[in-house]
Amino acid sequence: MNTPQLVVHHDKELMAQAAAARLITKIVDAQASRGSASVVLTGGRNGNGLLAALAAAPARDAIDWGRLDLWWGDERFLPEGDPDRNVTQAREALLDSVPLDPKRVHAMPASDGPYGSDVDAAAAAYAEELARAAGPENHGAVPTFDVLMLGVGPDTHVASLFPELPAVRETDRTVVGVHGAPKPPPTRVTLTLPAIRAAREVWLLAAGEDKAGAAAIALSGAGEIQAPAAGAYGRARTLWLLDSAAASQLPRSLYPPASP
Numbered sequence: 089m090n091t092p093q094l095v096v097h098h099d100k101e102l103m104a105q106a107a108a109a110r111l112i113t114k115i116v117d118a119q120a121s122r123g124s125a126s127v128v129l130t131g132g133r134n135g136n137g138l139l140a141a142l143a144a145a146p147a148r149d150a151i152d153w154g155r156l157d158l159w160w161g162d163e164r165f166l167p168e169g170d171p172d173r174n175v176t177q178a179r180e181a182l183l184d185s186v187p188l189d190p191k192r193v194h195a196m197p198a199s200d201g202p203y204g205s206d207v208d209a210a211a212a213a214y215a216e217e218l219a220r221a222a223g224p225e226n227h228g229a230v231p232t233f234d235v236l237m238l239g240v241g242p243d244t245h246v247a248s249l250f251p252e253l254p255a256v257r258e259t260d261r262t263v264v265g266v267h268g269a270p271k272p273p274p275t276r277v278t279l280t281l282p283a284i285r286a287a288r289e290v291w292l293l294a295a296g297e298d299k300a301g302a303a304a305i306a307l308s309g310a311g312e313i314q315a316p317a318a319g320a321y322g323r324a325r326t327l328w329l330l331d332s333a334a335a336s337q338l339p340r341s342l343y344p345p346a347s348p
């Protein structure tokens with residue numbers, strides 16, 4: 089497990105803009121070296137804020153949108169097109185404004201899709217889609233994600249892995265259904281920690297005063313069952329992108345001064 093790196097920006101708008109610039113560079117570099125890139129998106133205000141900043145970024149179209157695979161870390165199990173679905177919000181924030189290859193946009197199943205209301209079947213189907221996309225070098229589970237992004241909840245949840253619930257304890261499956269999530273809606277599909285940890289880089293997005301406690305707990309050695317964000321790390325890099333408010337309870341020794 090690599091030591092998390094922290095970057096603290098002055099406020100949440102600057103954090104979103106800086107994270108978007110960082111993501112553009114990461115995607116462009118991946119496409120230059122391997123011909124394509126693979127990114128896992130996250131829902132929530134910080135995740136969508138980053139997508140909106142990316143949509144407005146001057147260098148946005150340095151990305152070859154046709155050679156980008158998009159996956160999701162989690163999804164609210166709602167009907168197709170529901171405004172509360174992460175993919176709906178991502179489309180509004182960015183995806184509908186760029187020329188993606190629709191075959192490379194891998195939304196998680198909706199509750200009125202081929203699996204009906206069976207969220208566990210929907211989760212299993214997404215796990216199979218990931219496995220089909222994995223190459224031999226990925227040990228057959230999930231493709232190599234260049235960047236997997238995660239918003240952080242005030243209770244330290246990431247994706248739909250909530251403290252103490254069964255999904256965060258999963259050690260074999262890559263995708264599971266979530267029943268009774270404390271953050272509405274209660275039924276969700278989520279990647280598990282083993283899937284998250286397959287990513288080259290994991291970026292955790294935390295902005296706002298309401299994330300200060302979660303960041304301090306997750307970064308002070310808490311266990312992943314009680315603090316799922318503590319278990320979210322990449323194979324090569326784990327990066328926390330915070331604003332000053334979310335970093336306000338961290339030991340000063342943990343991070344450099346906020347950017348001006």
Ligand SMILES: O=C(O)[C@H](O)[C@@H](O)[C@H](O)[C@H](O)COP(=O)(O)O
Binds near residue numbers: 238
């Ligand atoms: O489906 C979801 O709700 C998200 O994927 C969830 O994991 C989110 O990223 C965090 O709850 C942070 O959300 P905010 O950025 O809105 O605080």
